[in-house]
Amino acid sequence: MSLSTTILRSRALNALTSPHGVDRYLELINPMWAANDVRARLVDVRREVDVPGAPPVATLTFQPNSTWQGHRAGQYVQLGVEVEGARRTTRCFTVSSPGSGPGDRFTITMRANPEGVVSRYLVERAEPGTIVHLSQAAGEFTLPDRMPDHVLFITGGSGITPAMSMLRSLQRRTHRGRVTFLHYAQSPEHQIFRDELEQIRMAGYGVDLHLVYPETGGRFFTPMELGRLVPGYRDVDTWACGPAGLIEKVQTAYDGSDRLRVEYFKTPVVSNGSAEGDVTFSRAGATAANSGATLLEQAEAAGLTPTFGCRMGICFSCTSRKTEGTVRNVLTGETSSLPDEDIRICVSRPEGDCAVDL
Amino acid sequence: MSNPYKTLTADELEQFGAEMDAIRQRIIADLGEDDAAYIRKVVQTKNRFEIAGRALFYLPPAWPFAVAALSVSKILDNMEIGHNVMHGQYDWMGDPGLNSRMYEWDNVCPSEQWKYSHNYLHHTYTNIVGKDRDVGYGILRMDEDQEWNPYYLGNPLYAFLLMIFFEWGVMMHDLEVEEIVARRRTWADTKHLHRGMLRKIRNQTVKDYVLFPLLTGPFFPLTFLGNATANLVRNIWAFNIIFCGHFPTGVATFSMEESEDETRGQWYYRQLLGSANITGGRLLHLMSGNLSHQIEHHLFPDLPARRYPEIAVEVRELCERYDLPYTTGPLWKQLGSVAAKIFRLSLPPRRQPKSEVGTEPELAAA
Numbered sequence: 265m266s267l268s269t270t271i272l273r274s275r276a277l278n279a280l281t282s283p284h285g286v287d288r289y290l291e292l293i294n295p296m297w298a299a300n301d302v303r304a305r306l307v308d309v310r311r312e313v314d315v316p317g318a319p320p321v322a323t324l325t326f327q328p329n330s331t332w333q334g335h336r337a338g339q340y341v342q343l344g345v346e347v348e349g350a351r352r353t354t355r356c357f358t359v360s361s362p363g364s365g366p367g368d369r370f371t372i373t374m375r376a377n378p379e380g381v382v383s384r385y386l387v388e389r390a391e392p393g394t395i396v397h398l399s400q401a402a403g404e405f406t407l408p409d410r411m412p413d414h415v416l417f418i419t420g421g422s423g424i425t426p427a428m429s430m431l432r433s434l435q436r437r438t439h440r441g442r443v444t445f446l447h448y449a450q451s452p453e454h455q456i457f458r459d460e461l462e463q464i465r466m467a468g469y470g471v472d473l474h475l476v477y478p479e480t481g482g483r484f485f486t487p488m489e490l491g492r493l494v495p496g497y498r499d500v501d502t503w504a505c506g507p508a509g510l511i512e513k514v515q516t517a518y519d520g521s522d523r524l525r526v527e528y529f530k531t532p533v534v535s536n537g538s539a540e541g542d543v544t545f546s547r548a549g550a551t552a553a554n555s556g557a558t559l560l561e562q563a564e565a566a567g568l569t570p571t572f573g574c575r576m577g578i579c580f581s582c583t584s585r586k587t588e589g590t591v592r593n594v595l596t597g598e599t600s601s602l603p604d605e606d607i608r609i610c611v612s613r614p615e616g617d618c619a620v621d622l
Numbered sequence: 623m624s625n626p627y628k629t630l631t632a633d634e635l636e637q638f639g640a641e642m643d644a645i646r647q648r649i650i651a652d653l654g655e656d657d658a659a660y661i662r663k664v665v666q667t668k669n670r671f672e673i674a675g676r677a678l679f680y681l682p683p684a685w686p687f688a689v690a691a692l693s694v695s696k697i698l699d700n701m702e703i704g705h706n707v708m709h710g711q712y713d714w715m716g717d718p719g720l721n722s723r724m725y726e727w728d729n730v731c732p733s734e735q736w737k738y739s740h741n742y743l744h745h746t747y748t749n750i751v752g753k754d755r756d757v758g759y760g761i762l763r764m765d766e767d768q769e770w771n772p773y774y775l776g777n778p779l780y781a782f783l784l785m786i787f788f789e790w791g792v793m794m795h796d797l798e799v800e801e802i803v804a805r806r807r808t809w810a811d812t813k814h815l816h817r818g819m820l821r822k823i824r825n826q827t828v829k830d831y832v833l834f835p836l837l838t839g840p841f842f843p844l845t846f847l848g849n850a851t852a853n854l855v856r857n858i859w860a861f862n863i864i865f866c867g868h869f870p871t872g873v874a875t876f877s878m879e880e881s882e883d884e885t886r887g888q889w890y891y892r893q894l895l896g897s898a899n900i901t902g903g904r905l906l907h908l909m910s911g912n913l914s915h916q917i918e919h920h921l922f923p924d925l926p927a928r929r930y931p932e933i934a935v936e937v938r939e940l941c942e943r944y945d946l947p948y949t950t951g952p953l954w955k956q957l958g959s960v961a962a963k964i965f966r967l968s969l970p971p972r973r974q975p976k977s978e979v980g981t982e983p984e985l986a987a988a
Contacts, residue, residue: 280833282829284719284728291719344716346717349658351654351716352715352717576746580710581742583713596650
């Protein structure tokens with residue numbers, strides 16, 4: 265930790281800037297100065313995939329401030345952007361560059377999700393120089409310190425990013441073992457990291473690369489196919505990342521083997537405007553059929569006692585985090601399907617499936 | 623005073639509520655960059671005044687300017703920023719630094735406790751005598767419907783002390799000391815509040831009365847006194863603005879019975895009649911945290927306060943159409959009427975025969 269960081273994080277400076285904290289003053293002078301908050305400046309945006317009619321994919325390079333503690337290959341980061349300078353929206357993205365140290369530059373490769381505020385903004389509109397808000401890197405989908413002799417990656421679509429970060433780290437660490445890389449993508453034009461993968465394939469270096477394009481005749485994942493490529497795969501350390509459908513198939517194939525580590529993206533729950541579905545209160549571990557009443561009333565009906573105040577949407581006492589699902593604000597009629605969103609449960613009616621941190 | 627104004631029919635109330643909801647909807651749909659830029663600019667201004675104030679204490683002849691700058695900073699922090707941010711007015715921005723759940727203000731009252739008594743109790747049950755503890759704050763007699771007893775002879779004195787020690791009064795609000803005195807509540811019932819209070823008292827006093835004075839070395843006593851003065855100026859200003867919000871002549875109060883099972887329209891109606899505005903220029907609006915638009919604030923407590931002046935135009939038009947009063951006046955006039963009330967209510971009711979005390983508020987007001 266540098267001297268300036270030591271001073272900025274000192275108890276004395278904290279006491280002097282109480283109750284707001286040092287960062288609330290620093291950010292007004294220079295958005296990259298902070299004692300605790302992690303921020304980064306966008307340095308470069310490079311298109312990876314640009315096929316007409318399909319959402320573009322880009323690799324974004326970020327220069328974080330010195331509070332960034334670095335990341336281990338495979339970890340993700342929460343990234344918040346302020347579109348039009350007002351509303352900050354935060355989403356999780358996997359880091360695609362090899363493991364980094366404190367303050368090191370890193371890259372994130374993302375597809376501009378047609379319904380995503382953050383990814384569309386970053387891929388299609390953000391200019392270098394844009395400041396983004398970050399969390400520290402997190403996630404357990406990482407490589408162990410002692411590498412096994414044989415590593416297998418099974419990825420689908422943009423699930424390739426954590427595996428790519430791992431592969432790049434392995435190459436930098438001059439890993440001497442075998443790597444089998446099995447990736448499924450729509451078609452060669454939709455292939456992220458195509459040039460780099462091609463180079464890796466040409467170079468050999470113990471990377472056995474299989475790119476499969478089911479749309480152009482490639483066979484989708486089957487245990488038999490995997491067994492043909494990697495005999496005895498259940499005993500091989502495997503990292504699988506991709507859409508839930510692929511991961512389910514892989515999990516079935518591995519039949520509970522502890523060599524398999526998985527990470528998958530959740531498909532967003534889209535509202536159909538009806539109350540049918542289930543409401544999950546994740547902290548209480550309770551689930552009930554969605555009755556169409558407000559979340560506060562449904563939580564109470566399920567025997568929970570969430571904090572509340574006015575019960576009419578003005579006092580914010582009941583604000584809770586909705587992790588998944590669509591809610592309709594009974595005052596404004598507005599619906600919102602964002603994950604990890606703070607909502608006033610007294611004026612929010614779930615539509616379809618919904619999960620709240622209560 | 624209870625509610626002397628005309629009551630609306632159920633249909634009118636529903637229509638009235640729908641028109642208020644429409645105003646709200648229109649503003650929410652329009653929130654964006656300008657509102658974000660505005661509040662950030664106010665925070666920036668507050669910080670500049672704060673830094674200037676702290677720095678000027680190194681220059682003893684500039685002492686009055688140091689105190690003035692620090693006072694402005696504390697007033698902005700508590701009113702236009704703290705009060706409004708903690709109402710959730712800027713939660714939509716998604717900025718943790720301006721979020722109602724995380725914001726802490728430059729005041730000894732812990733934000734968590736203030737939000738409970740203010741956002742929930744005061745804003746939900748505004749001016750319902752017996753339910754809204756902001757009617758007299760448990761220590762003053764601010765309404766005819768609070769029964770007189772000899773303790774209230776000290777009304778002006780208590781009000782004066784509350785003004786001087788306002789931030790401490792606000793902090794102690796949740797303890798409900800008067801309930802403890804009346805033996806309806808025990809000290810142990812307030813235990814959950816103590817830790818938060820002590821921590822906040824420690825942070826605030828260490829900063830203003832130990833660290834910053836120490837940093838100015840030989841000028842310790844001057845800085846100490848200057849910080850105390852800035853806190854005092856903020857206390858006096860905040861007290862006066864807040865007392866102009868619900869106590870001037872013309873503001874109605876309500877009984878618990880008449881406020882039971884309210885519709886949304888009735889709630890808007892009560893908020894409108896239970897609040898009073900202060901007329902003045904932009905500086906007054908800024909320094910009062912736009913509580914000079916107390917009526918609009920009570921109708922739409924979670925809309926950014928900078929929108930209240932434009933909302934006021936529509937609210938006044940609604941009041942004219944529904945033939946409802948809109949209580950407002952210049953600061954000196956509102957303050958005068960509050961002071962007069964504090965003195966008048968310190969004495970027992972004169973004109974009413976004793977038998978009528980405690981009858982229905984409608985009759986008492988007639």
